[in-house]
Amino acid sequence: VCDNLVMPAASIRARVRAEMIDEIKSVARRHLASDGANLSLRAVARDMGMVSSALYRYFPSRDDLLTALIVDGYNALGAAVEAGDATVADRTDGRARWYAAGRAIRAWALARPAEYALLFGSPVPGYQAPQDTVLAARRTPLVLLQIAALATRPAHPVSPPAALTRDLTGVVDALAEVLPATDLDPGRMALGSIAWIHLFGAVSFELFGQLNNVVEARDEYFDLQLGLLADLLGL
Amino acid sequence: VCDNLVMPAASIRARVRAEMIDEIKSVARRHLASDGANLSLRAVARDMGMVSSALYRYFPSRDDLLTALIVDGYNALGAAVEAGDATVADRTDGRARWYAAGRAIRAWALARPAEYALLFGSPVPGYQAPQDTVLAARRTPLVLLQIAALATRPAHPVSPPAALTRDLTGVVDALAEVLPATDLDPGRMALGSIAWIHLFGAVSFELFGQLNNVVEARDEYFDLQLGLLADLLGL
DNA sequence: TGTACATCAGTGAACGCGCGTTCACTGATGTAC
DNA sequence: TGTACATCAGTGAACGCGCGTTCACTGATGTAC
Numbered sequence: 001v002c003d004n005l006v007m008p009a010a011s012i013r014a015r016v017r018a019e020m021i022d023e024i025k026s027v028a029r030r031h032l033a034s035d036g037a038n039l040s041l042r043a044v045a046r047d048m049g050m051v052s053s054a055l056y057r058y059f060p061s062r063d064d065l066l067t068a069l070i071v072d073g074y075n076a077l078g079a080a081v082e083a084g085d086a087t088v089a090d091r092t093d094g095r096a097r098w099y100a101a102g103r104a105i106r107a108w109a110l111a112r113p114a115e116y117a118l119l120f121g122s123p124v125p126g127y128q129a130p131q132d133t134v135l136a137a138r139r140t141p142l143v144l145l146q147i148a149a150l151a152t153r154p155a156h157p158v159s160p161p162a163a164l165t166r167d168l169t170g171v172v173d174a175l176a177e178v179l180p181a182t183d184l185d186p187g188r189m190a191l192g193s194i195a196w197i198h199l200f201g202a203v204s205f206e207l208f209g210q211l212n213n214v215v216e217a218r219d220e221y222f223d224l225q226l227g228l229l230a231d232l233l234g235l
Numbered sequence: 236v237c238d239n240l241v242m243p244a245a246s247i248r249a250r251v252r253a254e255m256i257d258e259i260k261s262v263a264r265r266h267l268a269s270d271g272a273n274l275s276l277r278a279v280a281r282d283m284g285m286v287s288s289a290l291y292r293y294f295p296s297r298d299d300l301l302t303a304l305i306v307d308g309y310n311a312l313g314a315a316v317e318a319g320d321a322t323v324a325d326r327t328d329g330r331a332r333w334y335a336a337g338r339a340i341r342a343w344a345l346a347r348p349a350e351y352a353l354l355f356g357s358p359v360p361g362y363q364a365p366q367d368t369v370l371a372a373r374r375t376p377l378v379l380l381q382i383a384a385l386a387t388r389p390a391h392p393v394s395p396p397a398a399l400t401r402d403l404t405g406v407v408d409a410l411a412e413v414l415p416a417t418d419l420d421p422g423r424m425a426l427g428s429i430a431w432i433h434l435f436g437a438v439s440f441e442l443f444g445q446l447n448n449v450v451e452a453r454d455e456y457f458d459l460q461l462g463l464l465a466d467l468l469g470l
Numbered sequence: 471t472g473t474a475c476a477t478c479a480g481t482g483a484a485c486g487c488g489c490g491t492t493c494a495c496t497g498a499t500g501t502a503c
Numbered sequence: 504t505g506t507a508c509a510t511c512a513g514t515g516a517a518c519g520c521g522c523g524t525t526c527a528c529t530g531a532t533g534t535a536c
Contacts, residue, residue, distance in 0.1 A: 013478080013533070020479090036360035038273060042522065053524075054480045062523065121357030123444055125271035134448055156466065160459055163452035171449055193450075194437075194460055200445070201436015202429075209358055210435075213369055214406055215428075217398035224395055225429055228467065231391065248500070248511080255512090277489065288491075289513045297490065477533075482526105489521070500510075 021058050023048065025068060032069070032114040037124040039066060063127055066118075070129065071136045073115045078139025080108040085143055094150030094235040101143055102199055102226045109203045120204060141196045142175055148192030148233050149184050155234035160190040168193060188233075195229040256293050258283065260303060267304070267349040272359040274301060298362055301353075305364065306371045308350045313374025315343040320378055329385030329470040336378055337434055337461045344438045351442060355435060376431045377410055383427030383468050384419050390469035395425040403428060423468075430464040 027047045031039055041062050045052040059065040084104025088097045109116040118124075119137075160168070165186040172189055184192065202225045205211060206218055215221050262282045266274055276297050280287040294300040319339025323332045344351040353359075354372075395403070400421040407424055419427065437460045440446060441453055450456050 017479090034360070036357060038360065038522095040522065041524090050479095051481055052522090053482085053526090056524075057479055117357035120443065120445065122271060122352035125269070125273065129444070137445075156463065158459065158463065161452065161455040164450065164455045164459065167450045167452055167456075190459060191463075194463065197440045197445075197460070198433035198436050200440055201433050204439055205432045205435055208355060209364070210355065210372075210432075215399065215402045217396065217402055220396040220399045221402075224393065224399065224425060225432070228391065228393065228426075228429065232463065232467075252512090273489095275489065276491090285512095286514055287489090288493090288515085291491075292512055472536100474536085475534080477531105479529105479531080481529075483528105485523105485525080487522080490519100492518080493516090494514105495516105496512105496514075498510105498512080501508080503505100503507085 017058075021068075024055065024058055024065070025072060028065060028069060029112075029115060032118060034114075036114065037066075037118055037121075037127075039069075041065070066124065066127060067130055067132060069115070070118060070133050073112075073119045074133065074136035074139060076112075076115070077105070077108050077119070078136065078143070080104050081140050081143045085147065092150065094147055094152065094233075095230050097147045097150070098144075098230045098233070098235050099223070099226055101147060102229075103222075105140065105199060106203050106206075106222055109207055113207055116203070116207060120200060121208070138171075138175065141193065142178060144196045144199075145172070145175070145184070145189075145192045147235070148188060148195065151188065151234040153234040155188055155191050156232045158187045158190055160186050164190065191233055195233055198225070198229060252293075256303075259290065259293055259300070260307060263300060263304060264347075264350060267353060269349075271349065272301075272353055272356075272362075274304075276300070301359065301362060302365055302367060304350070305353060305368050308347075308354045309368065309371035309374060311347075311350070312340070312343050312354070313371065313378070315339050316375050316378045320382065327385065329382055329387065329468075330465050332382045332385070333379075333465045333468070333470050334458070334461055336382060337464075338457075340375065340434060341438050341441075341457055344442055348442055351438070355439060356443070373406075373410065376428065377413060379431045379434075380407070380410070380419070380424075380427045382470070383423060383430065386423065386469035388469040390423055390426050391467045393422045393425055395421050399425065426468055430468055433460070433464060 024044060028039055028044050031043055031047070035043070039062065041055055042052040044065075045055050055065075059068070081101050081104045084107075085097050085101045088100050090096065168186065168189045171193075172184060202222055206222070211218060211221075259279060263274055263279050266278055266282070270278070274297065276290055277287040279300075280290050290300075294303070316336050316339045319342075320332050320336045323335050325331065403421065403424045406428075407419060437457055441457070446453060446456075
């Protein structure tokens, strides 16, 4: 409020612009929920009481809006998982943190199914995700890998083939700045990434409707899977 | 060829009709590959050299065509998995059969990514799958459950909660006619279904592009996951 | 402090295209006597 | 076997709607002297 008076006029315009961008994205997110990934610029503009061409002041094309939504989505999910993980007081209790993080993923997905589908569902036809998204995309698995590194008990014995170890080492190295103490041997790296994939499987299977008419006790089912994966990791 | 002469005329018309339906579905499948699930009736008609309204002689609406494609897809996948499983000569070798079935799923998905996405990807906006699809959908997990029933070693210890056991028992009972000797205790039922879900996760993760820029050794990665799941099942 | 100029947000019309579905119709194919 | 009728496949026009993107434009807001 008071800031307005101190700020130079240029910043006001910049801030209004930023707020507009936020509102466009938020309206677009609402549309994702009903229309899936065939997001319509005109519908978004309509909802905002603007003419469709006005949106081009903010996003050079529909794909750029989609990209912004995807990056935001990955970050929102990552933040939710980090927050879930952070609720565990004892930072050395890997198993508790694993449950907290896993449940946070599922809770986020159930709360925003369309956004989850945009991130993890079938690729949008004709849309090519730019490089900007990959950093944000790694935020969630990063949390899970950090938890996997806490494993105390011996993990499930695995001997990943050399080619795979090379791939995974590359990823972990790229994360080294963010994840300093990577005391993950190849086996644990492989297990950690696999646990993430299988977790994704559990969430997607439920969210994409494959559990319909089959399993109703979904919380319990998910927790059971979390437990199996924790065992797998040696947490 | 000769059959034409013997067959009553009415059957000829019926057969031409069946062939037309097949061709429509096959053209539609090709379109799925490029356009994702926003399948266009007009585009299909164009490819067949027909006027779009002519398709209504064969399918009452676009959704009915989609449903037919979905049912066909589930059946094709199921058949591929059954064929994969059948290549293992020693029918008591559960672990070999598990690998064969799992690899068949992935191979089918990689060969027909758009169809896989239609079955297992984000739900098509506005489309409600009718009950016709559920039977076909169970064909693949049925094979996997039959293999899980072969487990000789003790499986990973699990104690599924009562509500979940009830759900899974219901499903297995429904399959009882097809799967006669269901010597699956609740724990193994739960493990079998979870292994299927995690397998789905592995395939979807790769197919939906989440492995891009991360893992290149995909065959090895998948096999590693198959092995972990086989261990989980006690195969 | 006041004025001339540049920047920027938003308008409205248009381009060129797509879609699912309906409907009255023409001809060919099959059926019944 | 031949003829009258019914069935069915496919046409072409139309309805009513959607879309992304471009472009010349009006006014308001911010900047520099």
